[in-house]
Amino acid sequence: MRMEIGKNRIGVHGMLPEMANRHGLVTGATGTGKTVTVQVLAEAFSERGVPVFLQDVKGDLTGMAQGGEDAPKLRERLQLLELGGVDFAPCPVAFWDVYGEKGHPVRTTVSDMGPLMLSRLLDLNEVQSGILYTVFKLADEMGMLLLDFKDLTAMIDMVLRESKELSVRYGNINRQSVGAIHRKLLVLEEEGADRFFGEPALEIRDLMVQDGRGRGMVNILASSRLTSNPRLYSTFLLWLLSELHEELEEVGDLEKPRMVFFFDEAHLIFQGIPPYLLEKFEQVVKLIRSKGIGLYFITQTPQDIPESILGQLGNRIQHALRAYTPKEKKAVAVAAESFRENPAFRTVDAISHLGVGEALVSFLDEKGVPGMVERVHILPPKSKIGPAAPGTVEGVLAGSHLGRRYAQTVDRHSAYEELQARQARTGKEAAGEKQIPRPATARGRETPWERLVKSAASAIGSQVGRQLIRGILGSLKK
Numbered sequence: 001m002r003m004e005i006g007k008n009r010i011g012v013h014g015m016l017p018e019m020a021n022r023h024g025l026v027t028g029a030t031g032t033g034k035t036v037t038v039q040v041l042a043e044a045f046s047e048r049g050v051p052v053f054l055q056d057v058k059g060d061l062t063g064m065a066q067g068g069e070d071a072p073k074l075r076e077r078l079q080l081l082e083l084g085g086v087d088f089a090p091c092p093v094a095f096w097d098v099y100g101e102k103g104h105p106v107r108t109t110v111s112d113m114g115p116l117m118l119s120r121l122l123d124l125n126e127v128q129s130g131i132l133y134t135v136f137k138l139a140d141e142m143g144m145l146l147l148d149f150k151d152l153t154a155m156i157d158m159v160l161r162e163s164k165e166l167s168v169r170y171g172n173i174n175r176q177s178v179g180a181i182h183r184k185l186l187v188l189e190e191e192g193a194d195r196f197f198g199e200p201a202l203e204i205r206d207l208m209v210q211d212g213r214g215r216g217m218v219n220i221l222a223s224s225r226l227t228s229n230p231r232l233y234s235t236f237l238l239w240l241l242s243e244l245h246e247e248l249e250e251v252g253d254l255e256k257p258r259m260v261f262f263f264d265e266a267h268l269i270f271q272g273i274p275p276y277l278l279e280k281f282e283q284v285v286k287l288i289r290s291k292g293i294g295l296y297f298i299t300q301t302p303q304d305i306p307e308s309i310l311g312q313l314g315n316r317i318q319h320a321l322r323a324y325t326p327k328e329k330k331a332v333a334v335a336a337e338s339f340r341e342n343p344a345f346r347t348v349d350a351i352s353h354l355g356v357g358e359a360l361v362s363f364l365d366e367k368g369v370p371g372m373v374e375r376v377h378i379l380p381p382k383s384k385i386g387p388a389a390p391g392t393v394e395g396v397l398a399g400s401h402l403g404r405r406y407a408q409t410v411d412r413h414s415a416y417e418e419l420q421a422r423q424a425r426t427g428k429e430a431a432g433e434k435q436i437p438r439p440a441t442a443r444g445r446e447t448p449w450e451r452l453v454k455s456a457a458s459a460i461g462s463q464v465g466r467q468l469i470r471g472i473l474g475s476l477k478k
Helices: 017-022 034-047 072-081 110-122 126-142 149-161 163-170 175-190 230-247 275-291 326-337 347-353 392-398 402-406 415-432 448-460
Strands: 003-007 012-015 024-027 052-056 093-097 218-222 259-263 293-299 315-318 358-362 374-378
Touching: 003 034, 003 358, 012 017, 017 293, 017 315, 024 034, 034 052, 034 218, 034 259, 034 293, 034 374, 072 374, 093 392, 110 126, 110 149, 110 175, 110 230, 110 275, 126 149, 126 163, 126 175, 149 163, 149 175, 149 415, 230 259, 230 275, 230 293, 275 293, 326 347, 347 358
Parallel strands: 024 293, 024 315, 052 218, 052 259, 093 218, 259 293
Antiparallel strands: 003 012, 003 374, 315 358, 358 374
């Protein structure tokens, strides 16, 4: 049975749940109704027991925690759609926030994220990225846990101090490049991005739950502040997708998805993304379907999405695009070409004349073939449109069991503490050396540096594997 999304004179149109993991796209200009469409989609999935994760960029989705309200505009839409009414109801929601201000904190460890995505977050060049990979390799060899920001900073400081010796073992380590990485870490810390790193780290399966009535949880990420740092925002989304891919087992085609993930402001993901990372991202988009995950990108025009990914988005919803300049007209033409033509109207003309809350839709049929484009009015949501009443979010957070798990940070003994302790113990011996310690000599004598490595690996080696296995996007395989 299709999930009802929109209606026209022919009837109600919707998406087949078994085709929802073939991904999708919601596009349209600002103010044309994309947010409400996402709300309707999220409700439809939730009602079928499918958990949802979406970003609340403008604070307009907190109202999903409350039932909808009767209003003149709603009555006008019901009359237009020839519907008798709406069964208003709140959605089961969980609120999240990377900064921990408007939701449960979202954290991961430095080691879990890995050097690939950290290089993206820090906007490192090729040389600097190579040094960051060396830092991770060195931490692995020494048995050092990289959990939070101070662990990474401590390792960078150590590499800066020991750059000459490490260059012998790992190749040239340029002190200027190490210093540049350190400065970029300080900038991120000033922006508050360091809060994203630490423990307890987010357990992906805490997002994939149902309420007591079997409805999928609607996980809402407060993103108004997060999107002001586009690089952190895009890296966070890539990391979350990577976690889903690495942690979940293959399940093949299901009657409905295990989870649906919405990428709002999707154009931010691809701005300045390095070709090698884009290639890996494309690979994950292709493979994650077999793990029962549906991905839906929300942006203004299909041109915001790379062609290789756009071709994998089978379910399409297109809101109005205005075309005044040659560039805008080209965007409308590209959007029209992505639909299977309907002889009843010209798609390219319809896109420019859609009203607010009206859209062109095309969903996959039972065989995975895109349906003919239809012009529809999006159905009204059952939950409240717009921000929730004051105190609602706080009430949801206070009643959530997740608060007990994620509210308080945990600062385990990790690289920072270990380096502090080892440096204190070897300080006198290191001070007595006439030069910076070097690797073992031909006579086999160990330097203080090598004793530090061996001692640390012996003390903590059981906690960190010497060869950590990483997935496509560089995060740890679970």
